[in-house]
Structure formats: C-alpha cells, structure tokens
Amino acid sequence: MNSLDIKVLGPGCANCNNLEKLVFDVLAELNADANVSKVTDYKEIVSYGVMSTPALVIDGEVKFSGVVPSKAKMTEIITGELAKRR
Structure with a gap:
C-alpha cells in the first residue's frame, strides 16, 4: 500500500503548527504511513x-481550510483516505 501524500498549508502560524502536530499524532495513533x-x-x-x-x-485534494479540526474529525478524514486505498 502506498502512503498518503499530506500537505499542511500555512505560513507557519500557531494554528498551522497545531494542524501539523495533529496530523502526526493521528497518523501515529492509526499506525499509518x-x-x-x-x-x-x-x-x-x-x-x-x-x-x-x-x-x-x-x-x-483540499480537505478543509481556515480551521484546525478536532482530533476525532482529523482521524475520520485520514481513516477515510486510507480506506480508499484498500
């Protein structure tokens, strides 16, 4: 299974950094590459x-912009993308 290509878009503000951390946290929890x-x-x-x-x-594909979603929502998004590859 090839891995997802995830891009966090932002100039480096606090919310951008929070989003990046959230992505890594969810990937680690899902043990996803x-x-x-x-x-x-x-x-x-x-x-x-x-x-x-x-x-x-x-x-x-842009999944959302202007927000840092909840961890549950991020997990749902990433899980959904992973499911498309199975």
Missing part, C-alpha cells in the same frame, strides 16, 4: 485555491 510536508509558499498555497490557512491537502 504518510509523506507529510509543510507548504509555506503563498503562491503554492493559493494554487490549491486556498484563501485561508491552515489548510490540509491529501493526495492533491
């Missing part, structure tokens, strides 16, 4: 159509 990267370049962020950060992109 993913390539996680942080995108801080505004032009690249806007190229995803994102106007408010932080935002989360999984496999090229």
Whole structure:
C-alpha cells in the first residue's frame, strides 16, 4: 500500500503548527504511513485555491481550510483516505 501524500498549508502560524502536530499524532495513533510536508509558499498555497490557512491537502485534494479540526474529525478524514486505498 502506498502512503498518503499530506500537505499542511500555512505560513507557519500557531494554528498551522497545531494542524501539523495533529496530523502526526493521528497518523501515529492509526499506525499509518504518510509523506507529510509543510507548504509555506503563498503562491503554492493559493494554487490549491486556498484563501485561508491552515489548510490540509491529501493526495492533491483540499480537505478543509481556515480551521484546525478536532482530533476525532482529523482521524475520520485520514481513516477515510486510507480506506480508499484498500
């Protein structure tokens, strides 16, 4: 199974850092493999159509922007993406 490609979009604000930590926490709990990267370049962020950060992109698809979701919601999102690969 190939791993998810997850991008955390944001300039490095507290919420962006919180989102990145949340992604790693949920992946660890699920024992899931993913390539996680942080995108801080505004032009690249806007190229995803994102106007408010932080935002989360999984496999090229924007999952949400402008919020840090609850841990339960993040787990649901990542679990759903993993299920698509099985």
